[in-house]
Amino acid sequence: MEKLGGIFNASSPEMTAMAGLTFFMIAIAVAIFVIVTGAILFIIIRYRKREGDDSEPEQYFGSLTAELVWTLIPTIIVGFLFFYTVKTMYAVDPPKGDREPDIVIIGHQWWWELIYPKSGVVTANEVHLPVGEKWLARLESVDAIHDFWVPELFRKIDLVPGHPNYIWLSSSKPGTYLGACAEFCGPQHANMRIRVIVQTREDFDAWQRQQLKFPTPPASGEAAMGAKLFNSMGCANCHLTDVGPNLTHISTRETIGAGVLTNTPENLKMWLLNPQAYKPGSYMPNMKLSEKQVNQVVAYLETLK
16 A cells, blocks of 8 residues: 655654644644534534423523633634744744755756756756755746645745745655656646655765766667767757756666656667657657667667666
């Protein structure tokens, strides 16, 4: 059975704080519902009209005590919820001060560009984080308004063109957390998915070192022919710039097409033969490759580790 996500599996201090507020509000709402429903049922049963009793019920025309009680109690509840909400907001979004971002997340139609300013790593669609560390993320967009959301780790945050936003990223336990764009941004909005891979600091450092190594170009065979095709057909014009996802280490990623397909040689081949079949409207054109050419390009891409 698939586990529940979001506040039901909060995996960061920020989501734990939001879960606490949510469950508290639910508890207050349930308590009010029980009290009001119980009072209604009690009145219906206790003061129902009985057979043979035609007397007029006792009438009340106001009670200062009752009015104070049902005014003060809701005021106290709302005031406490306001205090708890402000406290939670500060826990989720503490001021960043002069701190520089640890990661820059840029939304594109329809993929995510990820830049690690301190190391110079540039990748796509998979955020890697060290467990237990609080990272500051700057979020930007180059086209439409996007919304970065991984329910188990943090709240939704908009990516607005020309207006960077900031959010704290952290996780209390290693694992892979799934998210998506939560703001409609065009025909492939539903296929703009994100993975946050939380690792130990040692594994994260090893991943960064690997990302900074440029794969050795294949010298011969199918992979070498694929490398020539990749460059001669203009693929590098998009995929070595921010027009398309950076492919320098594509074979190490879990998915292709921002989560549309699992990253396997067979799926990569299907994607190259007709990307519009899997992500209609995306900016990846059909290059009209032959079966042989596709096999050669796939062989090359599989060397990009």
